[in-house]
Amino acid sequence: MFQDESSSVTSSPLQVFSMMSLSPNLGSPYPWLRELKSEERGLYLIHLLLTCANHVATGSLENANIALEQISQLASPDGDTMQRMAAYFTEALADRILKAWPGLHKALNSTRITLVSEEVLVGKLFFEMFPFFKVAFVLTNQAIIEAMEGEKMVHIIDLNAAEPAQWIALIQALSARPEGPPHLRITGIHQQKEVLDQMAYRLTEEAEKLDIPFQFNPIVSKLENLDIEKLRVKTGEALAISSVLQLHSLLASDDELLRKKSPLASKNLNGIHLQRSLQMNQSTLGELLEKDVVNGYSPSPDSASSSPLSSTSSVKVDSFLNALWGLSPKLMVVTEQDSNHNGSTLMERLLESLYSYAALFDCLESTVSRASLERLKVEKMLFGEEIKNIIACEGAERKERHEKLEKWIQRLDLASFGNVPLSYYGLLQARRLLQGYNCDGYKMKEENGCVVICWQDRPLFSISAWRCRK
């Protein structure tokens, strides 16, 4: 049971109070719920969501159940923005409650089918319906082109090779270089072989069309289990790495365990964690670390532990970044969500994610019709799943650990990467792209050389470029 705070529960005054504070004139609950106007309903949903989350956090399941019941009267995946959001958030909260009964939870999820084709489709939908990926691709490509000026041999590593459009655009741009196209290699990493096959096919076709020497290397692997050797980075070639929404999952770790271990010196804690992780993931982290030691670059445990960030849980990501650093990339472009969904308590994460996903849902509401099946799919299979992960999961299971740009900057800086400001021309292209979407809500701002894409005022995604700093 994920009980963040041990507490005794005084349920009834709370219940009555929360009811009373909002609806003084109205008597018994259910009948009037249906008559609420959209805005009132929205506010009431927020209120209920917060109340429910409160109950879940304190372990008062009876009250949480009541709140869920009430929300179910109002929420709907087909309704307005707030109704849809409430539907997914309550599903996440319910999932969280259910995890207290692991047997029950597993049984209910055992027959779930996840079709690869559906996942791929949702990814494509996200690419089409929102400008975020497109802007990220434009900026990434422009940064790569600029960094690779004059290079004859270019090697690009894509940490999540799912969308060919990015590299097709790059191939086209490189072929139009004044000094002629370079010899291009792209290494794509993904968990599904079919996706990589499709990508290989599309990219090779495009390169042949433009007569560019090209090679695509697929690697079927989870990122955390990635074997650096497989990347086959050769000496003499200029390396660029593109990471789109991949690094945050590396922040996942067994926080509960770590927190309970010791509240004292983080060094100690890290030592223990390192040991445990070495034991647990011997084929991966262990190998990575060993290899790094062999290569002459030894990330001392101290450097990992002295990180001011959530030091204990960042070992995975730190070692990954160190491994990447060891490849001496000329450029690494990192796109990440720019929200803090990695708070240690449920309520923190709930509040932050309410705002972030409100922005995303609003964005869909403004650009796509309510009846659209595609919209429903994106909301359910993409956002809904992310929300479920943020709210219902803990520890190593909770992969959607989005963090703010400042934290990423710190982390990358600690890993000896130096920031490369995104160029004016890249920004111009990105802005033009956003304007082409003809939607007022999309905003783009530049902060310290990094770009943040916002919906209205809410920052959603950040893009930054880095080089290897010796």
Place this chain on the structure above:
Amino acid sequence: MPVDLDNSSTASGEASVSSSGNQNPPPKSTTKKKRNLPGMPDPDAEVIALSPKTLLATNRFVCEICNKGFQRDQNLQLHRRGHNLPWKLRQRSSKEVKKRVYVCPEPSCVHHDPSRALGDLTGIKKHFCRKHGEKKWKCDKCSKKYAVQSDWKAHSKICGTREYKCDCGTLFSRRDSFITHRAFCDALAEESARAQTHPQPQNQNQAVANPSSESDPKVQAVDSSAPPAPAPTPAPAPASAPVQVSASAPAPAPTPAAPTLPQSTSVISSSVLPIRSSELPENPTPIVEEAPVPAPAPAGLNGSCSTSTSSGSNGGSRSSVFASLFASSTASTSLQPPQPPAFTDLIRAMGRPDRPADLAPSTSTEPISLCLSTNHGSSIFGTAGQERRQYAPPPQPAMSATALLQKAAQMGAAATNASLLRGFGIVSSSSSSEQQDSLQWGQRQVEPENASVPAGLGLGLPCDGSSGLKELMMGTPVFGPKQTTLDFLGLGMAAGGSPNGGLSALITSIGGGLDVAAAAAASFGGGDFTGKDIGRSS
């Protein structure tokens, strides 16, 4: 890929310029640059035609190391020194600088002709952007777009600060333009013509003082002008009152009928204003006509009251309307007393059956009662809800989730102001669970009693908040200095606070309860924290 530095090319010599430039340009002196009269370029000047690319380019000079852009080569050179790169500062050419004028590359443009060339490089750049460029800069508050950043900045400073409104709906931020406009405004002329039919020998300065004598014609005037009404909220911030009062003086002489109109409406408006001004800080809805008003309560207010207020503003001279409005609302001390009698007069007048019932009694009295009785906190679920059902809801899209969350945060913030103590108890218990090292004492005390909502108030609480709390709990219960800490923790915040803080405040208000209060009181060294102490701090 840096932007090409397409340097200027002289299109022609100076001769062709002279056709219009035959008026005497001021003699060039070597000591000081003289400005030519606008539109008449110096006939001796060199005409330069730059390409659109050059004109649009900003930061043409880019550092190759870090890609930082600069507008001038000199700046770039100085920057390059920092990278230990070779740099060279070019000196100004020693010979006399030839005067240059610039033409616009767009063939259809007036300034394409060398005789209409502009004398300033920055000027031609801005001109090109403004007229032939895309408008990339958008104002946050309204929908105006600009191509030139400085224009946009200038506008943003102004936007929302508009103080003057003409009947015809035009808003002005400057008094002189407002007055000039009014003198020529058609709508104005119409209104004053109509107002002729109701002879009113009223001095506009005695606005609120003599309401009773004018109640009848006032009301009639209100009715007649009500139909063309619903203009959006005309009431600008009361702060502009002194300006307005003085504005009434130099106003073009209003017809004798005109001043009376304001009287009635000023009465109505003044009743609205005090409430609305309290609305304003919470809901900074810009005074834009098409903006859908997000919050229902002000919308309700606006919808209902605008008929009355705008009818007022449709009256004769706006300045006098405003003058009396602001005089009555802002000079609160002196003018409060007249309001009640004005009210009763108005209500009495409204209730008269012989009136053409454009303003049905219900609609005119209700806004008043609404204004009087509502407070923004309860308005959503209270009277405003009913109000809105009577007036067809404004044709606006459903409120976005983001806006709903912000509203909830504001409501929570407001509610929390009342429940400071409860918030107190909650923060202590949650922080204790979070910060193990810093709150040992609190922890021991609080956990046994336990707040009913130890709602992980790490929500939006900055890390430092816990140290403030620790101080609070460890130290003596001195509330004076701690007030700021509490605010810092987001407990006593105003509506302008961070959204997260607001939502957390909402939670605290939800989670409050007598138990928590008792727990908090008991936990803080018992007895010392009486309600009196708490009350003192809030």
